[in-house]
Amino acid sequence: MTLFIQTDGGSAGSGSVFPDRASAHLIAISNFDSGYGETPGSSPNLIQVTYARTLSGACPVRLDQLVNTDFAGTAGNVDILVVAADTNFTLNDGSMLGGGFNIPPNAMSGGVNLNPTNSSLVLYDTSDNGGTGICLQREGGGLDLESPASVILYHELSHALRTCTSATLDTTEVDCADASDEEAAAIVDENDMRNQLGVARRQPDNHCGSLGCQSTCCVVASVACGSPFAGEVNELREIRDRMLRRSEVGFDFFDHLHADYYRLSPRVVDMMGGDPALRTLVRSYFVRPLVSALQLLYAHAVERVSPEELEARLDEIARSWPEIEQLGGEELAALRAMVALPFAAGNVEHTPRSSSPHLAELASLIETRVLGSPFIQWALADVLVLFVRGLEWRREGRSDGGQRLAAAMDDWSARMPVTAVWGALSRHEVDEELAFLHRTLLRAPAAQRAFASRLRDNVPFGPAGEAAAGVLEEIGA
């Protein structure tokens, strides 16, 4: 057994290394094989990966080789340590992580030992370059290919395998547009992982990248749907970037949301790894409803459709979706309650049609981590509740379903969390942010007024407070 995940001394998931993310990415590499496992390593800082492979395919076979080969006879008893990091990580010479590295034991640079361990160190950035993304060259195409973190890990593990078997190829690279033999081999391997994920392949002889792509969307949705580029995930990403992330306030909001989301998502991804029933449940009852709800919100807040049109669009969504269409009133109520308050009144037991053994744990995660985060609560849980509410009104045959849904959306939009960034903006910037929110989120004057009131209460002094007071005066009590 040779593959280990490095933790930060027991407080898994905190600090600037993220062992839960390493687990999630290795599970993705195994193609969610139920034979993937983990056990405490020889030191409290290490998790040992175990793998009793049940699936075929290049990536599971490669993982099997990495986990179950004893490299002791070939490369000085070398193990492989996986460190899932972010952009805070610095090498021992102070240089920044920059995507990832496979660092052989005792590799020196400028007199500094960059890997003082006895193992091959696989470091990789799980933050997509701090959220800005990196674009690579698509096979036969342009520089527009994204880099999911599991692909980066697989790329570095390709180097690590050759390090451990003393088979490293020529690393001479005179220009990134003409990749070294070693890099080209890792890119060829990386394409196996891209094939498994169902995403476009990378040009093997091009090692160049540029800043700008983003693939850090929605890891739970990506796993539930089988790919970070599945239709639902693309929808989520597009709505995120189209509606909110374009403004200072929206960008800051998503910074908070991502931070809280990554406290929840790796465990959900982990659970889904060996539990196809849970994957189906998450896709059918969380991801797809979320996408539909956001589409309806966009229609209401940006396209400004009428309540009747909103109701018609909800009807169209429900009719095209058998799992939802066949849910009865009680099941819809249970689904809503599952998201809103999982353990109340034994809601978890009534969750729609799933044999997943992880339902109780999922409910517990929602209870402890979703309800504890105002950002996840507002952006994910409350949106799901809105959608299920709409379905309930539809099932009840209410004639005012569209109006109720529109009013609920207005009420929801006014509850957007107010972050500290408002206090740092100039008056001009605050005015621009408010105007943007009025165009894209806060459609109704009542919602604009309610949000301004909350903004004034949260940031009473300075430009934000003044601007909020101005909005209240303009709209009237």
Add this chain to the structure above:
Amino acid sequence: MTDKEPVRIRKATIEDDGESLSARLEIHNDSGSTVHFIAAVRQLLYDPASRQLTVRLSDHGLAELPFQPPFEVQPPMAAVDAHGRREITVKLPRHLTRVEPGPSIVQLPAHEATTVNIEVGWSDRAFYRDPRGKGGGMRAQLKKWERRVAAYQCRGIAKKGPPSQPPSTPPAAAPAAR
């Protein structure tokens, strides 16, 4: 660096908001032509003993790595017009994370620095990757491109508090006119 340097960091402040550090740099170009500089952190060093944090927006002094990243990316660049000034803000982590022998992960508390040394590499020409295959890796090319390094030293890191509030007692009323 002397006052005759054409490109200078005239002012730099580092703020700690409890989640990350923000370094705001004011870069002045006293020369008659546009200059270009690296607008991203390339090297971060913290010495807990002296509580010195070194922030380099420069590849100066970095040796070539004996291994490669999964992709070679050009760092973001920014420009300052002739006789102009440019302000940029870069985010820095509060803790630097490293792997030490053991192995174990250590976190160095960069936010406790009492001295922050900032260096920015610049050139009077824009950076373009050398496609001829003669320039070496990105790091080597950037080192060749950098003409000089502008430096600045800050004392301490300011803690960023909540927005300032007015005094708790209202100002004294002016005496009524008789």
